[in-house]
Amino acid sequence: MGINDFLKSTFSHFGRSARKKEVISRILKSPIQNNDDVVNLHRYDPTNIGDYYCGVHHYFDNLKGKYLDIFDYKREDQEVRDNWFEKITQNSLIIGGGGLLNREGFDLQMKLFEQLGEKGKKTVLWGLGHNAKSPSTYGKITKYNVDTSKFGLVGVRDYGMKEEWVPCASCLHPIFDKQWTVENEIGIIFHKKTLGNEKVQKQFEAFPSTANNAVFEDVVRFIGQTDTIMTDSYHAMYWSLMLGKKVLVIPNSSKFYDFKYQPVISSFDNWQADIKKVQAYSGVLDDCRQTNLTFAQKAFDYLNV
Template sequence: MSLNLINSLKRKWNRYDVTRKILNGNYFNESVVNIHRIDTKNIGDYYCAPHHYFERLRGKYLDIFDYKNENEKIRSNYIEDVCNKSIIVGGGGLLNRGGFEMQMKLFEKISEKGKKIVLWGVGHNEKSKENYGKVSKYNIDINKFGLVGTRDYSMPGEFVPCVSCLHPIFDQKFDTKKEVGIVFHKDTLKKENITKKYQNFATSSNTSNLEDLIEFIGESENIITDSYHTMYWAMLMEKKVITIPNSSKFFDFKYQPIISNFDDALNHLNKGETFSGLLEECREINMNFSEKVFNYLNL
């Protein structure tokens, strides 16, 4: 049996073992923990969580993948926090995605048992192209949660765009220095047929640090990207955005950029719409939602 197969089986066992222990546990709502995907190599995943922006949540977070971590101490801490604390789930594309389904179904079940759980800025993330622009329901029942804010404008739940809009970095002003900037998703960096197509253009990726990426966006008149958060941040910064979707998540924001593909994207330069006041709108929505969250969780 190969080492990769052994490790895969171990992770699978860890997932089911942690889930079983939580389902059989006793539940309390003491303090709070913010659970999301903590991926330092994907800055959108990293910065889409409320704990970055509210002092009451500072330092109170878990990676949603801790339930399958090979380190027993990390898994035990995950069990303890989920059982004992109120939970804020999000943000990010955690819905309608196989890799997060077990966790989200678990949260749904324990919410029915008295656990206080808030969904904040989560959204659907289906990979099947046949469902792009056609998602009409989530893979969980959001009515079973205490408070729900989703980043998908047409879907059930209160519309709450990604909380990363609260980052003070968006208060900076930049001088436009280039007509177009290309921002690749980290997975696209591995596709030489795409990266070579744009080798003569200024490029960045969602693996960059936030400061460098925001400066890159700020200095560009047009942004071409297949990164959801780059799309969102560029729209907040009133840039003309051409997006290349890699999941359903690109099709359900309140305001729509141009949808294209890597072969045709350059033909859409300077044709996109800019959205004045979007940053202020998204910040106001999140601040209003935060009051509801903190009241509900007694924080």
């Protein structure tokens, strides 16, 4: 990195940091903390179909159009930041889904929502989970980076935690009711970041593949047409298990270790030996849907929506 790029990156970092702190401070100091309506916060990113479709607002008529990108508090556009402030101070909050816990990039926002719960803000955690990057944490997460008792209602996608289990709401998408004919024995769904790994791409070039930045409907169809899925995408794992597929996971975060129906964990180096261990589960889709619908009734009663 040249000196100009370094300086540009440094100034950009400090600018984002200042914007984040200013918005959070303004929210916490605001005398207005209403529960007029509800807004759903998650990572609203159309280039990552897992992040995009994990938003609860996609699946319930009373939440349609009521969403915020959890990253909007750091945007350069003042109007975007002001909208974030306005929506949060005026409304009850549904936070999730996605890997928003135990992750540095979401720490400030989650701590903010925790504090707002203490100030009378109605808050619901729905289908989110831990997402620690360090391999030393894999399979070892026992607590979250926020006090979940400070939130009004809690449902997390991590089955091994003490909180109520509520998997990602994307299970409610009607596309999972479709049926496909299996055409591929093994298929790979890459996380979009892995597309830049030339070694991995070369290693698996002979296999049919897609990625989590592709069109959602195409990815789900790919899963439906494949017997065994290998992936380093959480939602590709989740959707594959719901469709009764055998799944081999290459973990890049703690999030893969705590789903109710466990896939086989492997690596890009050892996949050939481990893929012989994979198994399919039945009833996953129905379980996930019913759990979400039951939780939705509790959430909407609590939020009065």
